[in-house]
Amino acid sequence: MERVHLTESIYLSRIIQGTMGISLHNRTPQETLSFMKACVELGVTTFDTAEIYGNYSTEEAIGEALKLDPSFRSQIQLVTKTGINMASSVRPYAFSHYDTSRERIVAACHESLRKLNTTYIDVYLIHREDPLIDHQEVACTLIQLKQEGLIRSYGVSNFDPFKFEALHEATGYQLVTNQIEWNPLVTEHIDNGNFDVLQKHGVKPMIWSPLAQGRLFDLKDKETAPVAKVLHELATKYGVDPEVIAYAYLLRHPVHAMPISGSTKIERLKNAVKALEIKLEREDWYRIYLASGQKHLR
Numbered sequence: 001m002e003r004v005h006l007t008e009s010i011y012l013s014r015i016i017q018g019t020m021g022i023s024l025h026n027r028t029p030q031e032t033l034s035f036m037k038a039c040v041e042l043g044v045t046t047f048d049t050a051e052i053y054g055n056y057s058t059e060e061a062i063g064e065a066l067k068l069d070p071s072f073r074s075q076i077q078l079v080t081k082t083g084i085n086m087a088s089s090v091r092p093y094a095f096s097h098y099d100t101s102r103e104r105i106v107a108a109c110h111e112s113l114r115k116l117n118t119t120y121i122d123v124y125l126i127h128r129e130d131p132l133i134d135h136q137e138v139a140c141t142l143i144q145l146k147q148e149g150l151i152r153s154y155g156v157s158n159f160d161p162f163k164f165e166a167l168h169e170a171t172g173y174q175l176v177t178n179q180i181e182w183n184p185l186v187t188e189h190i191d192n193g194n195f196d197v198l199q200k201h202g203v204k205p206m207i208w209s210p211l212a213q214g215r216l217f218d219l220k221d222k223e224t225a226p227v228a229k230v231l232h233e234l235a236t237k238y239g240v241d242p243e244v245i246a247y248a249y250l251l252r253h254p255v256h257a258m259p260i261s262g263s264t265k266i267e268r269l270k271n272a273v274k275a276l277e278i279k280l281e282r283e284d285w286y287r288i289y290l291a292s293g294q295k296h297l298r
């Protein structure tokens with residue numbers, strides 16, 4: 001498995017495993033641990049989570065699994081996120097909003113460490129753009145958490161290129177990623193200049209919803225059928241599953257994306273890993289890019 005160099009000492013697996021689905025499937029700690037170990041056997045050592053996943057329960061599910069085999073922690077990298085106050089049955093918020101204040105980030109970091117049953121987080125992300133963000137305050141807080149050894153690196157998620165630049169500068173250019181949505185149905189971050197800004201800084205994005213939650217392959221849905229048709233045709237051409245082609249599309253871009261597989265099934269993760277062996281021809285990349293009908297070349 002290709003390793004991606006985020007800092008001098010932090011390497012992630014190019015393919016990351018997401019955990020949004022873990023607690024939804026009511027796995028036992030042993031089942032979660034076995035699943036994580038199966039990922040590592042494929043070379044996928046990096047796991048993405050967030051404090052809000054599973055109605056604030058997923059971090060704990062991972063922590064319970066890690067408790068069963070403490071030595072496993074050193075074989076993996078944990079990515080988690082903060083900054084969303086999600087109204088839910090387990091939180092007192094009247095409505096959902098963002099909070100990137102110093103107090104909130106520090107408290108959330110300690111809570112995530114406790115739930116994950118770990119002494120450090122490898123990559124700590126600000127989950128969404130907070131219109132009330134104070135870049136200096138957030139930067140100082142992240143820098144301090146890193147100095148204390150609680151987080152090894154930090155970045156953002158769903159930031160537009162202007163907000164990314166502002167926080168990147170405030171941290172002394174230390175953001176290690178921007179975790180964003182990208183698949184053949186969503187071109188937002190190509191269009192808004194994010195990929196260009198990330199390439200300029202040599203920062204590699206993590207990609208969520210790489211398969212658009214399975215919608216990419218739906219030949220019956222009017223919106224997705226043109227993309228699905230191209231993916232199926234290219235699957236035949238390259239002799240692989242259409243899911244492999246969908247991942248190969250993301251991996252082909254020079255921005256050096258790190259896709260996060262959201263599947264709860266190892267078979268799908270194998271398709272993501274297989275895509276590392278495929279280099280799409282430029283023309284084929286464009287066939288996928290244009291298939292959604294949102295883009296027209298002049």
Ligand SMILES: NC(=O)c1ccc[n+]([C@@H]2O[C@H](COP(=O)([O-])OP(=O)(O)OC[C@H]3O[C@@H](n4cnc5c(N)ncnc54)[C@H](OP(=O)(O)O)[C@@H]3O)[C@@H](O)[C@H]2O)c1
Binds near residue numbers: 018021049
């Ligand atoms: N930063 C953010 O704001 C943000 C937002 C969303 C997600 N994320 C992260 O990114 C990860 C991946 O996102 P995602 O879950 O949207 O990724 P995804 O891989 O596009 O979607 C995974 C979901 O789609 C289903 N699926 C995949 N391929 C399918 C197919 N061919 N047919 C039918 N169903 C299929 C999976 O079901 P099975 O489990 O049955 O395979 C699973 O429920 C998440 O786990 C989370 O860690 C981050």
